[in-house]
Amino acid sequence: MKKKMIKGSAMIISALQKEGVEIVFGYPGGAVLPLYDQLYDSTLRHLLVRHEQAAAHAADGYARVTGKPGVVFATSGPGATNLVTGIANAYMDSVPLVLITGQVPSGFIGTDAFQEADITGITLPVTKHNYLVKDARQLPGILSEAFYLASTGRRGPVLIDVPKDVFDQEAHFDYNVECEIPGYNPTYKGHAGQISRAVKAIRDAKRPVIFGGGGLIRSGASAALEELAERAKIPVILSLMGLGAYPGDRSLFLGMPGMHGSITANYALSEADLIIATGVRFDDRVTGKLESFASNARIIHIDIDPAEIGKNVKIDVPIVGDVKMVLESILKKLQFGDTAEWLKQIENWQKQNPMPGGLKSSGSAMKPQHVIREISRLCDENTIVATDVGQHQMWTAQHFMVRKPCSFLTSGGLGTMGYGFPASIGAKLAAPDQKVVCITGDGSFQMNIQELATAVNNHLDLTIAIINNGYLGMVRQWQDIFYDKRYAHTLMEGNPDFVKLAEAYGAKGMRACDAKEATAAIEQAMQEKGPVVIDFTVEPEENVYPMVAPNRPINDIIIGGDRS
Amino acid sequence: MKHVLAVLVEDKPGVLTRVAGLFSRRGFNIDNIAVGETVTPGISRMTITVEGTETLVEQVIKQLHKLVNVIKVSNLSEEPSVMRELMLLKVNAEVGSRSDIQQIVETFRGKVVDVSPDSMIIEVTGNEEKMEAIKLLLQHFGIKEIVRTGKISLLRGSRITREG
Numbered sequence: 001m002k003k004k005m006i007k008g009s010a011m012i013i014s015a016l017q018k019e020g021v022e023i024v025f026g027y028p029g030g031a032v033l034p035l036y037d038q039l040y041d042s043t044l045r046h047l048l049v050r051h052e053q054a055a056a057h058a059a060d061g062y063a064r065v066t067g068k069p070g071v072v073f074a075t076s077g078p079g080a081t082n083l084v085t086g087i088a089n090a091y092m093d094s095v096p097l098v099l100i101t102g103q104v105p106s107g108f109i110g111t112d113a114f115q116e117a118d119i120t121g122i123t124l125p126v127t128k129h130n131y132l133v134k135d136a137r138q139l140p141g142i143l144s145e146a147f148y149l150a151s152t153g154r155r156g157p158v159l160i161d162v163p164k165d166v167f168d169q170e171a172h173f174d175y176n177v178e179c180e181i182p183g184y185n186p187t188y189k190g191h192a193g194q195i196s197r198a199v200k201a202i203r204d205a206k207r208p209v210i211f212g213g214g215g216l217i218r219s220g221a222s223a224a225l226e227e228l229a230e231r232a233k234i235p236v237i238l239s240l241m242g243l244g245a246y247p248g249d250r251s252l253f254l255g256m257p258g259m260h261g262s263i264t265a266n267y268a269l270s271e272a273d274l275i276i277a278t279g280v281r282f283d284d285r286v287t288g289k290l291e292s293f294a295s296n297a298r299i300i301h302i303d304i305d306p307a308e309i310g311k312n313v314k315i316d317v318p319i320v321g322d323v324k325m326v327l328e329s330i331l332k333k334l335q336f337g338d339t340a341e342w343l344k345q346i347e348n349w350q351k352q353n354p355m356p357g358g359l360k361s362s363g364s365a366m367k368p369q370h371v372i373r374e375i376s377r378l379c380d381e382n383t384i385v386a387t388d389v390g391q392h393q394m395w396t397a398q399h400f401m402v403r404k405p406c407s408f409l410t411s412g413g414l415g416t417m418g419y420g421f422p423a424s425i426g427a428k429l430a431a432p433d434q435k436v437v438c439i440t441g442d443g444s445f446q447m448n449i450q451e452l453a454t455a456v457n458n459h460l461d462l463t464i465a466i467i468n469n470g471y472l473g474m475v476r477q478w479q480d481i482f483y484d485k486r487y488a489h490t491l492m493e494g495n496p497d498f499v500k501l502a503e504a505y506g507a508k509g510m511r512a513c514d515a516k517e518a519t520a521a522i523e524q525a526m527q528e529k530g531p532v533v534i535d536f537t538v539e540p541e542e543n544v545y546p547m548v549a550p551n552r553p554i555n556d557i558i559i560g561g562d563r564s
Numbered sequence: 565m566k567h568v569l570a571v572l573v574e575d576k577p578g579v580l581t582r583v584a585g586l587f588s589r590r591g592f593n594i595d596n597i598a599v600g601e602t603v604t605p606g607i608s609r610m611t612i613t614v615e616g617t618e619t620l621v622e623q624v625i626k627q628l629h630k631l632v633n634v635i636k637v638s639n640l641s642e643e644p645s646v647m648r649e650l651m652l653l654k655v656n657a658e659v660g661s662r663s664d665i666q667q668i669v670e671t672f673r674g675k676v677v678d679v680s681p682d683s684m685i686i687e688v689t690g691n692e693e694k695m696e697a698i699k700l701l702l703q704h705f706g707i708k709e710i711v712r713t714g715k716i717s718l719l720r721g722s723r724i725t726r727e728g
Contacts, residue, residue, distance in 0.1 A: 124578075124581065129632040132577070132578075149632060181632060182727060183573075183574060183631070183632050183635040183636075184632050306629070307623065307626035307627050307630055310619070310622065
């Protein structure tokens with residue numbers, strides 16, 4: 001049978017459909033025109049953003065909610081370079097993306113042609129893999145590899161750079177979703193011997209603690225984690241990336257560890273005799289001073305990426321594999337000791353050390369923590385919350401009750417201001433029936449504020465809560481504590497009127513300056529159709545506590561704040 | 565300690581950049597590197613020498629494995645292996661000193677491959693110690709230029725480093 005010849009651009013659209021892609025996030029331009037021309041005739045949905053960075057973040061938010069790769073189109077040169085922050089963000093947080101960029105025609109590559117940038121070179125350190133397509137005949141293989149790589153093993157972004165002439169080149173199209181790559185063979189099933197050692201370690205532990213991260217969410221391990229914690233009565237600590245993997249309202253949950261973690265979580269990690277680390281990478285924001293981290297504990301480390309095991313912290317029982325599969329194997333043979341005394345100790349820590357930061361808004365200024373608690377109270381358990389980066393992010397991690405996996409989206413590794421709002425757009429498209437709230441700051445929001453147009457244009461029901469303290473609050477906090485209160489360029493003078501700005505875009509804008517107004521505004525926003533921006537004017541000089549100074553032991557905590 | 569890694573890679577554009585880039589961005593140092601074909605078409609072999617602790621080299625190997633185009637990484641320093649490098653040296657060689665140089669070269673089983681009125685090119689193969697030793701002796705005459713291929717290495721015996 002003679003196969004039909006089709007254009008490279010048609011191959012891409014067809015491959016996306018075979019991969020089950022529902023929506024593409026993107027922005028057209030010269031070099032990617034043939035692909036957009038092909039898209040024009042297809043049933044694929046395309047979300048037009050207002051800046052390519054937002055396309056990458058929106059695809060990232062979509063991927064975190066669905067677990068499927070987020071797909072992005074952009075043009076060559078500036079289109080592609082604008083994606084870089086979004087790609088690096090996804091790489092650091094192991095989020096599956098497939099990005100297709102147009103490139104100048106093959107014959108022009110290397111000549112500094114108009115809108116030429118070596119995007120495969122530029123993104124080499126921040127992609128799981130990338131490709132420059134030299135011939136349309138390579139496209140089927142490359143596309144199928146890209147989806148396979150992005151969505152298996154340790155997930156990550158994969159970029160395909162396609163010269164303009166390759167979009168138009170015709171070739172046979174035979175798409176095989178199954179593919180084999182000689183140098184890529186992730187281990188999913190844990191080593192039986194190591195699993196037995198882990199079982200024994202759990203049985204013998206007197207003061208065990210589970211420390212889980214984003215890997216739990218990516219592998220869908222929540223049920224297994226819950227069973228382990230609750231059968232063996234082991235308390236659970238979740239990293240910023242892990243929030244939601246275990247319900248935040250259970251008594252075994254101790255909160256987030258590290259720099260702005262709960263005091264109990266940090267004490268528990270420091271005093272534990274066994275840490276069951278699942279899908280975490282022992283980031284410096286978690287471990288504090290490495291030499292004194294968990295010095296009393298043996299550590300079991302389960303991770304899909306062998307390079308994470310032993311990278312920062314010495315591991316006693318290394319298990320390479322899919323977190324869910326390994327936890328299930330452990331559960332089959334689970335034995336455990338009595339942790340009652342340990343849990344009592346933990347309960348005492350919890351009683352003595354409630355999360356600080358005054359919740360009552362006394363006097364004129366409203367406490368930011370109060371606003372976040374109030375949003376949390378008024379949201380149902382299926383609400384997806386996306387944050388930006390800074391103080392509001394840490395307050396959300398501390399005070400927002402996250403109960404389900406894939407419902408807390410935040411830029412953990414790269415710490416990208418500007419992530420939250422476009423991510424919430426992607427999340428809303430992924431889960432149109434769930435409420436989506438973006439908690440942001442006055443600084444962060446302005447990094448991708450142009451996406452208000454995208455949200456309005458697509459009638460997305462989103463609540464955007466600006467925790468507005470008029471400062472780059474987290475940077476100001478460091479200046480306050482470590483730089484002798486020398487507030488160099490952290491006062492956000494010249495902020496716009498966010499209410500008027502929202503209205504200018506055609507969104508609803510509201511302002512809340514005290515607790516009563518805050519409650520009313522949140523309640524109203526939840527009922528509104530389309531995007532709603534609430535500008536919460538909060539206490540400008542509130543700091544995030546507790547706090548562990550960088551490179552200090554995590555049980556050396558600055559408590560601060562008021563605990564009323 | 566110095567570790568010699570045999571890295572089998574897919575012969576695709578940019579592979580060397582991927583490997584070299586990984587070393588620089590993770591703060592690992594490449595002592596030397598040699599790249600060439602293998603018996604399997606489409607697969608190249610890189611021999612990379614890295615200096616560092618066991619932990620560092622373990623991390624280097626794990627990170628190399630994460631590169632999609634890298635098929636296999638073996639640490640040849642952990643096993644008996646034959647290691648060679650080729651060096652060319654251009655040495656000052658006035659008529660009076662040529663026989664002395666010749667003698668040194670013979671002792672090291674090297675070869676004189678070019679002679680001009682005032683210089684000679686000498687070819688030596690061997691391991692690192694031998695290279696350093698001859699360099700030290702020839703320095704006395706004045707070495708004008710050195711070029712080295714980087715180390716290459718094979719396991720001793722019938723075992724081979726293969727893709728599978």
